[in-house]
Structures are given as structure tokens and as C-alpha cells.
Amino acid sequence: MTDTHTYACDISIVIPIYNEAENLPDLVARVDEAMAPSGFSFELICVDDGSRDDSARILRDLALRTPWLKPRWLMRNYGQTAALQAGFDAVEGRYTVTLDGDLQNDPLDIPELVRTLEARSDINMISGWRKDRQDAAINRKIPSLIANRIIARVTGVRLHDYGCALKAYRTELVRRIRLYGELHRFIPVLAFEAGARILEIPVRHHARTKGVSKYGIDRTFRVVLDLLLMKFMLRYLHRPLHFFGGAGLWMGVPGFLVCVYLTVLKLCGASIGGRPLLLLGIMLVLMGAQLVGLGLLGEILIRVYHEPEGRAQYRLRPPPEDA
């Protein structure tokens, strides 16, 4: 796909930073080592996510002597997703690469990923796969293995490793994705929803040597809820009435029939006041009407959603070329 936009450099590297003071100097040095010989022009956007340690100041000092380092500082700790989005909002390169600030990802992989993106015009995004992952098995690798299987199956976006922070994008794709909540884990799904074609490539992974992980096992539950959201967005984002209205009809129609039946009994002289069925009938009708109403409201919201900047529901692609 030809991208006629002019970019300030080849690669924008985006790294969210929360309490990584011990890693920052190494991180910047390693990015330099990896990028300098690659021939790509680049910028490094480090987003300080309201760190409580010295990260913010270290970042400022590093930027004074590093021309390609563009730091951003968030007001408070918003979380990794918002920090990533803050980075995305500042990218000026043709390609955008994200990684973690704790040196678990290896900057040496960056030129490789971008070269692959350059070579494969059919691909919009590459997701890293920590094939040889260096984390504890019990509380990290095993839960993540299960989560990856479930996410792949539920969303239909078949990747081995959703959680890998090392990813490379064509920047025009980054501009089409907006991250909310903790959805950075589901970026491939959001990208897929935005029409991207994704490639997964094994990347290096190292154990964390300095600083501590910011997450515990409790994230599992949040992931389940986010998964529900993703499934909904993939299937029903553009037709919420089918989701809510569907459930509404399944309740409302039987409820209505129950009420008709009871009305007939009543007209024939029977007493229906004490029957539990009456309660059930009324409840089903009410709930059904509520759900249909919710679906209609959703339809209005999706129109509002697509309104700003003329965001389209679809994306066109150029005609297929013969291989």
C-alpha cells in the first residue's frame, strides 16, 4: 500500500516508563547501539507514566544530551495503555515500534522487524513472539499460555503471544487505533478490527535484571472482562441492536405469549392474580423491552462514534495483484 504522507524519520520507538530509573540509562544506550548501525533514522519517545522514582528527572537529563530522545511526562500514573497512547500521539516516523522499558525486549530486534515490514507490503503490523520467554513459569508463563490460547480462540485472531510488548506497525495503522482502559494487551485484536493484516515473528526475550514487574496475578480477572469487550467489539460494534435486541426478543416474545395466554384465561373467568406465571410474563416483557431500547440506544451511539473526523466503518484496499 503506498503511503504518500511525509514523515520526519523512519522509525518512532515508543516506550512506556513507570519506575524504571535503574534501567533508563542502559535502555537509551542499547537503543543507540541497535539503531546507529542500522541506517534507519529514528526517534525514541519515552513516556514517563507518573513514575514515583527518579525516572522523570533521569529522562530529562538524558534528553539534554541525546538529540533523538523525545520524552513525554504524564501528570500521574495512568497505566501502560494510556502511556502507550500518549506515545502514539507523538510519533512522527513512518514505522512505529513499541517495547518495554525494562530491557526484557531487545532493541536489536527493531531493525529486523522494520525491514520485514518494508519487504512485506501486504502486512501492516508485526507482533513479537517471546518463543523463549524468560519469566517465572508458575505465575507468568503458564497463566499467559492459557490466556493466549483463549484469546486466540475467542477472537479468531490467531497469535501465540498477545502480551509481547515488542511490536512494529506502519504508522498509518497506529493512527487508526485508539487505546482505552487496559486494552494494550489486545492491540492485535483492535488492529484486526481496524482491517490490519498481522504477522507474528519470534523475538529475543531477557529476564528482568533491575527494577520490579508492575503487575501481579490479579490482572487475570481484568483480562477476562476485556476479552468479553473484544468479542463484543469484533462481532457487534457496528450492530448493537442485533446483540441487545436479539436477547430482548428472546425474552419479550415468550413473555408476550405468556401474558396473552393468561389474558385468555382471565377472560374465560379464571383467577390469575396468584399465579407465578403472571409475574414471569410481566418480567420477561419488561426486560425484553429494556434490552431492545438499549440496542436502539447503542445504534445511536455507534453513529455518534463514527461522526468525528468522518471515521469510516470500513477501509478500502487496492485491487489484488496477481502473485
Ligand code: UDP
Ligand atoms: N508501565 C507503565 N505504567 C504502568 C505499569 C507499567 O508505563 O502503570 C511500563 C513499565 O515501565 C514497563 C512496561 O510498562 O516498561 C511493562 O511493565 P512490566 O515490565 O512491569 O510488565 P511485565 O513485563 O512484568 O508484564
Ligand code: MG
Ligand atoms: Mg517486563
